[in-house]
Amino acid sequence: MAEPDNAELLALEHEGDLASFCPHCHAPLNMYDAGTRRVWVGLAVRVNGAACGLLLDPRLDASERRCSDGWNDGDLAEDVICPHCEASLLEADGRCERCEAPVFGLEVSVHTRVVPLALCTRAGCPWHGISTRTRAKILAESPRQKKPEQDAMLRVRNFSEVSYGYDGEQAVAEAGRCLQCKKPTCVDGCPVGVDIPGFVSLIAGSEFAAAAQRIRLRNALPAICGRVCPQDQQCEKLCLLGKKGEPLAVGALERFAADFERETDQVRLPRRATKTGLRVAVVGSGPAGLTLAADLGVQGHSVTIFEALHKAGGVLVYGIPEFRLPKSIVEAETGNLRRLGVKFELNSIVGKLYGLQELFDLGFDAVYIATGAGLPGFMGLPGENLCNVVSANEYLTRVNLMKAYLFPEYDTPAPKGRRVAVVGGGNVAMDCARTALRMGAREATIVYRRTRDEMPARDEEIQHAEQEGVRFHYLTGPVGYVGDEQHWVRQLQGVRMKMGEPDESGRRRPIPIVGSNFLLDVDLVIVAVGAGPNKVLFEGAEGLERNARGYIRTFTESGRTSVPKVWAGGDIVTGAATVILAMGAARQAADDMHAYLSDGQTAWL
Amino acid sequence: MYSIADRQELTKRDMISLTIEAPLIARKIVPGQFVVVRVNETGERVPLTVAYRDAATGTITIIFQVVGKSTALLASLGVGDAIKDLCGPLGAPGHFEKVGTVVGIGGGSGIAVLHHLLSGHKEAGNRLIGIIGAREKDLLILEDEMRALCDELVVTTDDGSSGEHGLVTDALKALVERQERIDQVLAVGPLVMMRAVTEMTRIYGLPTEVSLNPIMVDGTGMCGGCRCTVGGETRFACVDGPHFDAFKVDFDELIQRNQMYGRDERISLLTSIKVR
Ligand SMILES: Cc1cc2nc3c(=O)[nH]c(=O)nc-3n(C[C@H](O)[C@H](O)[C@H](O)COP(=O)(O)OP(=O)(O)OC[C@H]3O[C@@H](n4cnc5c(N)ncnc54)[C@H](O)[C@@H]3O)c2cc1C
Numbered sequence A: 001m002a003e004p005d006n007a008e009l010l011a012l013e014h015e016g017d018l019a020s021f022c023p024h025c026h027a028p029l030n031m032y033d034a035g036t037r038r039v040w041v042g043l044a045v046r047v048n049g050a051a052c053g054l055l056l057d058p059r060l061d062a063s064e065r066r067c068s069d070g071w072n073d074g075d076l077a078e079d080v081i082c083p084h085c086e087a088s089l090l091e092a093d094g095r096c097e098r099c100e101a102p103v104f105g106l107e108v109s110v111h112t113r114v115v116p117l118a119l120c121t122r123a124g125c126p127w128h129g130i131s132t133r134t135r136a137k138i139l140a141e142s143p144r145q146k147k148p149e150q151d152a153m154l155r156v157r158n159f160s161e162v163s164y165g166y167d168g169e170q171a172v173a174e175a176g177r178c179l180q181c182k183k184p185t186c187v188d189g190c191p192v193g194v195d196i197p198g199f200v201s202l203i204a205g206s207e208f209a210a211a212a213q214r215i216r217l218r219n220a221l222p223a224i225c226g227r228v229c230p231q232d233q234q235c236e237k238l239c240l241l242g243k244k245g246e247p248l249a250v251g252a253l254e255r256f257a258a259d260f261e262r263e264t265d266q267v268r269l270p271r272r273a274t275k276t277g278l279r280v281a282v283v284g285s286g287p288a289g290l291t292l293a294a295d296l297g298v299q300g301h302s303v304t305i306f307e308a309l310h311k312a313g314g315v316l317v318y319g320i321p322e323f324r325l326p327k328s329i330v331e332a333e334t335g336n337l338r339r340l341g342v343k344f345e346l347n348s349i350v351g352k353l354y355g356l357q358e359l360f361d362l363g364f365d366a367v368y369i370a371t372g373a374g375l376p377g378f379m380g381l382p383g384e385n386l387c388n389v390v391s392a393n394e395y396l397t398r399v400n401l402m403k404a405y406l407f408p409e410y411d412t413p414a415p416k417g418r419r420v421a422v423v424g425g426g427n428v429a430m431d432c433a434r435t436a437l438r439m440g441a442r443e444a445t446i447v448y449r450r451t452r453d454e455m456p457a458r459d460e461e462i463q464h465a466e467q468e469g470v471r472f473h474y475l476t477g478p479v480g481y482v483g484d485e486q487h488w489v490r491q492l493q494g495v496r497m498k499m500g501e502p503d504e505s506g507r508r509r510p511i512p513i514v515g516s517n518f519l520l521d522v523d524l525v526i527v528a529v530g531a532g533p534n535k536v537l538f539e540g541a542e543g544l545e546r547n548a549r550g551y552i553r554t555f556t557e558s559g560r561t562s563v564p565k566v567w568a569g570g571d572i573v574t575g576a577a578t579v580i581l582a583m584g585a586a587r588q589a590a591d592d593m594h595a596y597l598s599d600g601q602t603a604w605l
Numbered sequence B: 001m002y003s004i005a006d007r008q009e010l011t012k013r014d015m016i017s018l019t020i021e022a023p024l025i026a027r028k029i030v031p032g033q034f035v036v037v038r039v040n041e042t043g044e045r046v047p048l049t050v051a052y053r054d055a056a057t058g059t060i061t062i063i064f065q066v067v068g069k070s071t072a073l074l075a076s077l078g079v080g081d082a083i084k085d086l087c088g089p090l091g092a093p094g095h096f097e098k099v100g101t102v103v104g105i106g107g108g109s110g111i112a113v114l115h116h117l118l119s120g121h122k123e124a125g126n127r128l129i130g131i132i133g134a135r136e137k138d139l140l141i142l143e144d145e146m147r148a149l150c151d152e153l154v155v156t157t158d159d160g161s162s163g164e165h166g167l168v169t170d171a172l173k174a175l176v177e178r179q180e181r182i183d184q185v186l187a188v189g190p191l192v193m194m195r196a197v198t199e200m201t202r203i204y205g206l207p208t209e210v211s212l213n214p215i216m217v218d219g220t221g222m223c224g225g226c227r228c229t230v231g232g233e234t235r236f237a238c239v240d241g242p243h244f245d246a247f248k249v250d251f252d253e254l255i256q257r258n259q260m261y262g263r264d265e266r267i268s269l270l271t272s273i274k275v276r
């Protein structure tokens, strides 16, 4: 096969299109011809009986078929032959009808073309002419593309995003690892059922914006989910590639597609249905509230979100740090909602400024409660109210929402410490420890009562924390804090634990080891041990039933509550969970609310 | 955006009163509740107790002393300027019932809050005795308004430049000594003042309520920065309070906790002066 000619590659760059390369031998797999605005496919075929390296989209009219290699510009190709079995590929749709070799490039598009990795034809490339089974085997052993990241030593000094994400080349290469399973198990692991093989194959074909649109069919916040979803516990956990080697990097690919779409201004919002004249109030602007607003907004309802804080986004803006989820991304998403006609009432606390029932008096036809689990958890230990013992919520809110990392340019300070202890093992704890390092701590230690395997944080966050030098004290828990005369915390009193028998939830319970107490010198303690429901909402919400833990009780999958026309979802129903579960709940509620509102139903439960 | 409808300098010493257009909050807020103010994009969230509200014109009034960068920033606003964010009403609403005679003790800018609270007690049909104090005459606010509201008013200054020479606790003691019947004491002001009042009323066995002012961030019960120990339990002042039974409050802890950002506040102020 011919090496790509420089002029062609230049033209390619000039056009801003992305080339794809074989992940194994780095041969270019497609090329864009600026003159004809068509893409040549890197496939060794025989055209009109002669072998040639590059072939134009074989489904074009005979008069348009041209070959780049061994053929003169303008030569017509009357037939295209499968490189494996010599069958004609003119009618083939996806696979050669005879030998089942995959045939790509059958869809006509002026910009980019799907390229089969298995058809890289460069001499010596292992992809040449192999069977599907061998291919699966090789793919399983192929290494996952590494996301380029800021160097750990550098990044602990700044708040810029840790991971840069894939570039086009890497994304195409990673997408090429997908087995395209007929029964994709990964999709079962996705709480909102994103068509993973579908969008991945679009990326493999460099159809990046289309890939993002495919994701958007099920997930309204892909740039966010690609960054913060616990993929290692969901889709990637079920990926067949993971059985033998490393699973496909679904999260990184999702992020790539969404970033591409946003950065190239190709976000295409779904068209709004004609106005229904019905009004929906959403309480809380976290992922649940945003998703619901997007879904119902598209259906033509007029949606108003009431948010207690001065910025929309919930945990996405006040909790998750900038270095993990840049706030500009959340703003872009809330901006998209505004474009859909969703109204935001910030600084508006339901329960204080409006009662729940009052929302109906204001003319809303239905209410969705998505107020999250915003109440910080404390352990009730001696010394917990010393100066510089703070909740994770306070620490993160000061640093993220109030931008204390830019103090004194921004007016809000954050508590400072040189030796920081963070109690807990979830994402929240990782975020606090890594934030503390960036805020100048010399040492940040996670104090967690179970072991690394039980830590609920995302794998990637744990690894990042380790790389950044966060220390981990596993199987330890605090029993109190010691302060100095001025009431500032100086030491954490800890006790070592061992793992006991599994409890009802199936998790093994840590048991303190008698006599194993120890002291840890600290000057800042951040308590990141779970959260509860904020009760402010419940002022003036008569009849809204709650469960024993204080969360809202729902009576249907879709989140109907004990009060007619009031739905609830996200953390305020489940307790602290994840972004994607909150979104999944909102999607179900949106479908039900739309049906209820449009049918004029009256039966509630 | 919330526009400033009126601005007054109450004394020569940086006691400012701002009236802000906020019809929704004005409709809902009751005496003792507060709002959180964020002046601009880089500003802090500052909790300020509301001193008056006027539901008819849709305004609320806050009164504060300039003590740091954020209050200086607020003080720099004039009529027609706007505040970026205003959130409220926050805090548990005060409850007002007829108990007989209520003694309200206020110090510094706390007098403004006291005035609002006492108006609630007046409406409930109570007899009011006010005691207001300040270091010096130029820090004393709302004397006329308090005089109009209360059945009796005692004014004290530390240096004797106005009213009686002494502390508010001296005036309280005088009331007790002349056998005044007191059913409820209300103290609003600096923590040391509230602590001193509480120490005294504890001895006399007079039920006392104080209005706490811990450091806050959100004011909605989300961060726990405002936590205080009340009756041996941790309570969030922004949602459980800010009014608590004075005898149960751990003042010493709160006084210590309120110093947590002292150093940062100085840095913030110094930087802002340099920038200006
Ligand atoms: C630091 C941190 C890191 C996390 N990291 C991850 C992660 O990496 N991956 C992941 O999947 N999940 C993560 N989570 C969990 C995830 O963020 C939550 O599960 C998710 O945000 C829940 O969404 P929600 O919409 O239910 O509520 P929230 O996001 O909590 O939003 C609730 C909103 O409602 C507002 N509100 C509350 N009460 C009222 C009221 N009375 N009136 C008006 N508004 C009100 C709040 O101000 C808030 O904005 C993290 C959580 C935290 C705290």
Ligand code: FES
Residues within 6 Å of the ligand: B215, B216, B217, B218, B219, B220, B221, B222, B223, B224, B225, B226, B227, B236, B237, B238, B239
């Ligand atoms: S100010 Fe944050 S909880 Fe009270």
